[in-house]
Amino acid sequence: MSDFIQAKNVVKQFANHLALDRVSLNVPEGSIFGLLGPNGAGKTTLIRIINQITAPDEGEVLFRGRKIVANDVNEIGYLPEERGLYKKMKVGEQALYLVQLKGMSKTDALKRLKYWFEKFEIQSWWDKKIEELSKGMQQKVQFIITVLHEPKLLIFDEPFTGFDPINTNLVKNEIIRLRDNGATIIFSTHIMASVEELCDHIALINRGKTILSGNIDEVRNRFKPDSYEILFRGETENLKRALNSHIIVQEEPTRGDVKHLIIKKNQSESLRSMIATMNEAVDIVSFAEMIPGMNDIFIRAVEETNQNNQI
Amino acid sequence: MSKISLIIQREYLTRVRKKSFIIMTILTPFLMASFLIVPTYLATKEDTQEKIIAVLDKTNITDGAIPQTDYLKFEYIDDTEIAKLKENFEQSGYYAILYIPENILISNKVQLYSNQQTTMGVNQHISNALKSFFTQIKLKNENVPLDIMERIKTNINVDTIQWTSTGEEKEGSAEIVSVIGYISGFLMYMFIFMFGAQVMRGVMEEKTNRIVEVIISSVKPFQLMMGKVIGVALVGLTQFVIWIVLIFGLFYGAQLVLADNDKAAPSITQNLMNPNESGMNIGNTVDATQLQKMLDEITSKFETINFPLIIICFIFFFIGGYLLYASLYAAVGSAVDNETDTQQFMLPITIPIILGLLVMINAMQTPHSTISVVFSIIPFTSPIVMMARVPYGVPYWQLGLSAGLLVLTFLGTIWMAAKIYRTGILMYGKKVNYAELWKWIRYKN
Numbered sequence: 001m002s003d004f005i006q007a008k009n010v011v012k013q014f015a016n017h018l019a020l021d022r023v024s025l026n027v028p029e030g031s032i033f034g035l036l037g038p039n040g041a042g043k044t045t046l047i048r049i050i051n052q053i054t055a056p057d058e059g060e061v062l063f064r065g066r067k068i069v070a071n072d073v074n075e076i077g078y079l080p081e082e083r084g085l086y087k088k089m090k091v092g093e094q095a096l097y098l099v100q101l102k103g104m105s106k107t108d109a110l111k112r113l114k115y116w117f118e119k120f121e122i123q124s125w126w127d128k129k130i131e132e133l134s135k136g137m138q139q140k141v142q143f144i145i146t147v148l149h150e151p152k153l154l155i156f157d158e159p160f161t162g163f164d165p166i167n168t169n170l171v172k173n174e175i176i177r178l179r180d181n182g183a184t185i186i187f188s189t190h191i192m193a194s195v196e197e198l199c200d201h202i203a204l205i206n207r208g209k210t211i212l213s214g215n216i217d218e219v220r221n222r223f224k225p226d227s228y229e230i231l232f233r234g235e236t237e238n239l240k241r242a243l244n245s246h247i248i249v250q251e252e253p254t255r256g257d258v259k260h261l262i263i264k265k266n267q268s269e270s271l272r273s274m275i276a277t278m279n280e281a282v283d284i285v286s287f288a289e290m291i292p293g294m295n296d297i298f299i300r301a302v303e304e305t306n307q308n309n310q311i
Numbered sequence: 312m313s314k315i316s317l318i319i320q321r322e323y324l325t326r327v328r329k330k331s332f333i334i335m336t337i338l339t340p341f342l343m344a345s346f347l348i349v350p351t352y353l354a355t356k357e358d359t360q361e362k363i364i365a366v367l368d369k370t371n372i373t374d375g376a377i378p379q380t381d382y383l384k385f386e387y388i389d390d391t392e393i394a395k396l397k398e399n400f401e402q403s404g405y406y407a408i409l410y411i412p413e414n415i416l417i418s419n420k421v422q423l424y425s426n427q428q429t430t431m432g433v434n435q436h437i438s439n440a441l442k443s444f445f446t447q448i449k450l451k452n453e454n455v456p457l458d459i460m461e462r463i464k465t466n467i468n469v470d471t472i473q474w475t476s477t478g479e480e481k482e483g484s485a486e487i488v489s490v491i492g493y494i495s496g497f498l499m500y501m502f503i504f505m506f507g508a509q510v511m512r513g514v515m516e517e518k519t520n521r522i523v524e525v526i527i528s529s530v531k532p533f534q535l536m537m538g539k540v541i542g543v544a545l546v547g548l549t550q551f552v553i554w555i556v557l558i559f560g561l562f563y564g565a566q567l568v569l570a571d572n573d574k575a576a577p578s579i580t581q582n583l584m585n586p587n588e589s590g591m592n593i594g595n596t597v598d599a600t601q602l603q604k605m606l607d608e609i610t611s612k613f614e615t616i617n618f619p620l621i622i623i624c625f626i627f628f629f630i631g632g633y634l635l636y637a638s639l640y641a642a643v644g645s646a647v648d649n650e651t652d653t654q655q656f657m658l659p660i661t662i663p664i665i666l667g668l669l670v671m672i673n674a675m676q677t678p679h680s681t682i683s684v685v686f687s688i689i690p691f692t693s694p695i696v697m698m699a700r701v702p703y704g705v706p707y708w709q710l711g712l713s714a715g716l717l718v719l720t721f722l723g724t725i726w727m728a729a730k731i732y733r734t735g736i737l738m739y740g741k742k743v744n745y746a747e748l749w750k751w752i753r754y755k756n
Contacts, residue, residue, distance in 0.1 A: 084521030
């Protein structure tokens, strides 16, 4: 899979702070790429540079392997975090205007708008003014406007805020469908559950630097603590004695007669022999490796770099 | 369709479709016309009521000297009736009593008694009629023969003739020229203010709505700014053209109506040009040839004014002055988060415009004074001041210099505004001052 977007050593300096400090990342074609980072990390600046809203001070952005040019914006659909439409303008007219600005012809735009309005069952909104719609409804309109010209690259900044669970699902499925149809998607959010659910690749930016990037499974494996969770019936003491070469990390509260332990495996011992030992001592109800959630990874990675920076 | 023309189209259409625009565009010329028509109309309206004036003539010679009109009749009465009349004036049906004393040739005075204020038209009618009647009496008393009396009737009009540099003669009219100069200068002032502020509000709307980020991910900020500036300029030009068409339409329409009606009151235009004489002929019969002559005179005076030049100059200086100021307004709109913050940046924009207006009022009287010439060349005031001077005739080198400087300046302000705009529209929650703006101008990207 080739990279659709590559950022190479991008630097952006604002009056009194360095927003991006040699940021590089590769967004593989046809993937959903999670762009993560704490508030003020520089995500929006990077997104604006990809959209050519601002230009980098140093470094470059490659679009399908060549330097990005002005006309490439027609191939990009961008849903910024701060949404906004003309309040006094009618929904249909506004949608038509904004997608024509992305280079679509009027007839194509009309045809495709009709399709999407039917799909989202909002045909009756066409002649309403934006200010007559609720915030969630406005978001829906803006989502359609973003994807309507079928761009090769979609950039969603917090696409789910303001949606109820039903609409969140609707939009989520649309994003997956767009990816399956070949679009590359850059997805910026603070909701780590949706990152785990949607993203194929991630990059974590903190203080203008990329601190973590790669395939999401690889990243999660990298942060694997080598810990296991066991649910069992029997004497806790028996199990502890049998596992004396391993570290008992934590004893969780008992649920009914099922007891609950978290164990860190001794690196020298194999998983099989550990399970065998445990099997002798107690009745195992369940046994699973603990894969860290993106939430934990996010917090750990960010805190680590913050500590390093303080030293 | 290119992106900038899409933006221009949106900016234009959303504004000209607004009810307020349509109402103002159509209503203004009618309002202006009605300011002129209504008083005249009311004046004539009053005189269609028949008025009978009782005349008590102590000289016993004036019978028939005051011509009757359709609405104004004169009845001669004697001393016995006057006693009754005084007691019972209200029921008599008379409008007034005219008393002509015996010694009129010495006193030169007559009295008009009424229980209400008599109209100017009636007074003038009586005065004019008696004036010419007693002049003739006096002349006769001096033994001047009748044919000499006819020959010495004189009426002097001042025709103002203007020399052009080629020695050509142009008949002009100082009043018309200064009124037209004032109207076009004031219109320029109004347009720059009105449409400049529209650009600023438009920019602020996009910024506070946060739609700007979506749009500049499709087009360059410069395209968005210029699209808005040009779109609003077209709105202004549309309004101007509609006004010109309507005003000329109303003017010539009114003339045609008046020309058809030989018993009409003095034309609106005459009222406008010679306010002192207005009402003089009210109640009198104005025959068609007389009116025709008057209209011809006005039309010929109008023809001496170079309307095509004025309109071309107006459009050029409007575009130039508007581009200069609208780009500054756009920069201000981009730099602030809300309307109250605009104050500090508005002052330097407002001062030259108002200065222009003040000099313009002065230039109406002294179009060729040094101060008028200088301010009509300095780009920030030139659009307003020059428009007041153009109807008087301005040397071409001054027009050219003024136009050239204006073009250079608006190119400069657009360039500067674009720099501020590009940074400003994405800057939220920051109190911006002049030092900050200067920094934005110097940013490379």
